[in-house]
Amino acid sequence: MVKTTASLIQVKDIKNDTLILEDGSLRAILAVPGINFTLLSEQEKEAVVGAFKEFLDGLDFNLQILVVSRYAYIEGYLNYLKERLEVEDEPLIKLQLEEYIKFIQSYVETHKIMKKIFYIVVPYEGEVIEIKKFGKKTKIKEEEFYTKLEQLETRVIYITEKLSAIGLQPIRLNNYELLQLLYEMYNPSLRWGLAPIKLFEELIESLEE
Numbered sequence: 001m002v003k004t005t006a007s008l009i010q011v012k013d014i015k016n017d018t019l020i021l022e023d024g025s026l027r028a029i030l031a032v033p034g035i036n037f038t039l040l041s042e043q044e045k046e047a048v049v050g051a052f053k054e055f056l057d058g059l060d061f062n063l064q065i066l067v068v069s070r071y072a073y074i075e076g077y078l079n080y081l082k083e084r085l086e087v088e089d090e091p092l093i094k095l096q097l098e099e100y101i102k103f104i105q106s107y108v109e110t111h112k113i114m115k116k117i118f119y120i121v122v123p124y125e126g127e128v129i130e131i132k133k134f135g136k137k138t139k140i141k142e143e144e145f146y147t148k149l150e151q152l153e154t155r156v157i158y159i160t161e162k163l164s165a166i167g168l169q170p171i172r173l174n175n176y177e178l179l180q181l182l183y184e185m186y187n188p189s190l191r192w193g194l195a196p197i198k199l200f201e202e203l204i205e206s207l208e209e
Contacts, residue, residue, distance in 0.1 A: 008186075009186065010022050014178050015145070017173065018149060020145075024148075025125045026124045026148050026149065026152050027122065027124075028121075028122040028152055028153075029119050029120070029121050029173045029178060029181065030119065030120045030122065030170040030172050030173070031117065031173060032118045032168050032169075033118075033171075034116070035048075048167065055166070058162065061124075063120060063123075063159075064120070064121035064123070066119040067116065067118055068117045068118075068119070070115055071115070072115035074108050078105065081097060081101050084097060085097045120159060120163075120170065122156050123152075156172060
């Protein structure tokens with residue numbers, strides 16, 4: 001029997017910017033903007049590598065690094081440029097915008113523009129807790145959940161502080177962004193950022209009921 005996509009997803013609920021898995025364990029996800037390592041001086045490179053090594057050595061729990069590569073959504077940027085072109089009054093700037101738009105359109109037609117996104121998945125395991133499924137009213141044990149959440153938050157703070165010292169600025173995904181990430185991960189044919197926003201809004205509303 002062929003399994004549905006939903007049966008392959010181990011997430012049972014999304015709450016407090018956290019994924020709750022089938023076994024009751026928790027996951028926080030941090031989006032981490034990359035840095036251009038090749039532009040750094042040798043001294044800066046050594047400092048970054050040393051700080052990252054210190055970060056890894058200080059971990060006493062498992063960590064998952066997720067790297068996603070997808071075709072970039074260029075149409076939104078092109079639409080922005082076209083809007084600028086319509087309101088621009090300066091002839092020289094208008095001409096430059098027209099040429100730039102033509103260049104971008106031509107380049108996209110002959111090149112694959114990829115977007116690479118880095119995530120850190122922060123876990124917290126523990127005893128199985130009672131959780132609800134999407135669309136059902138089964139309540140979870142709030143005390144157990146928040147006890148685990150507190151431990152997870154400690155890990156998130158540690159990782160954020162260590163990566164910030166390297167020059168990275170991790171951003172924790174909220175409920176909406178977690179839902180969007182799951183959708184786009186299980187729909188790889190999409191260009192990144194083309195997921196149906198209205199669908200997410202409806203799902204978030206159902207989660208909050």
